[in-house]
Amino acid sequence: MIIAERRPIPEILENIAGYDKLLVLGCRGCVAICSAGGDREVAILAEAIRLARQRQGKPIEVFEETFIRQCDPEYLEPLKELLPKVQAVVSLACGVGVNLIADLYPSVRVYPGVDTSFYGANVELGKWVEKCRGCGDCIIDKTAGLCPIARCAKNLLNGPCGGSQGGRCEVRKDMPCVWHMIIERLKERGELERLLEIVPPKDWRPAGGEGLRVRVRPDLAY
């Protein structure tokens, strides 16, 4: 899922300083799962904004709403009914949601309530770890399902680098060396020879090296 983190409240307050009617808009997609922008976080941020503005002597009316998703135009349709009540929107969706609101409703003052961080997994309660960089050209079929682009500090395609010790990364001691893990796993499977194949330099264009990435499926698109 996309992992996000709430922005510092003073930054949010600065963005909405000129308004006295605000919508805090959550998303029940990834940001709800990573506890950054679901119903509960909407309620918390809205209450924090009310409290902070009350203390500043500039009370604000804050509406709370959470959509199923903010990354599909049809799910943003109900926003039309809410917009007349407010002067600005703080979206707790990932950057995709904020961008789509800005695209669909150019006159709306929309501000991000979270920083969109990475694609990760919820490995334990309250902890999320990056697992994928979204580089658009997967090589994990060759690496026992473990991604060296996201999980190797040096993004090595032909690892390990030789600096890891005891299975730990030399750049980040708190991080396991993914190439150590790949080798151990392939060895267990008797597939270590797969690593004899040298992976050529990566084509970074699918990773965004050519600007905006667009995917079109002719069998679906009109």
Next chain:
Amino acid sequence: MKLVILCCNYTNLSEREDLYEIEGDLKIKRFPCGGHIEITDILRAFREGAEGVCVCVCEKGTCHNEKGNERAEKKVLGAKMILQEIGIEPERVSFFYVPRLDAEAFVEDLKTFYRKLRSGDLLADTTTNKEKEK
């Protein structure tokens, strides 16, 4: 001074009269479990004029819902982080594990917190006598 107590219903049933030594406006709000106390409850108490909020839950290992009390502790931490961001001293929120139905410990913890708030020294040592004994 307004002090709000957010408390698990099973932790303690003390009422206002049991806390007569605490002057000022005292509001006790009970929840079915400490795990039901939300960050928004703490923030709302401040918006409604509280100068201090005290969250009291059952001692570890005695929660009817296993971890509701520990969840409350995490919520208090979350609330403190937000309060700090918006310029309110996080020490204005206090959290106590209280022996179930032991009114003495409950009242003692509240009095200690109240004294700290009233003195204005929010960083004062709030360790209760009971904790010191441990």
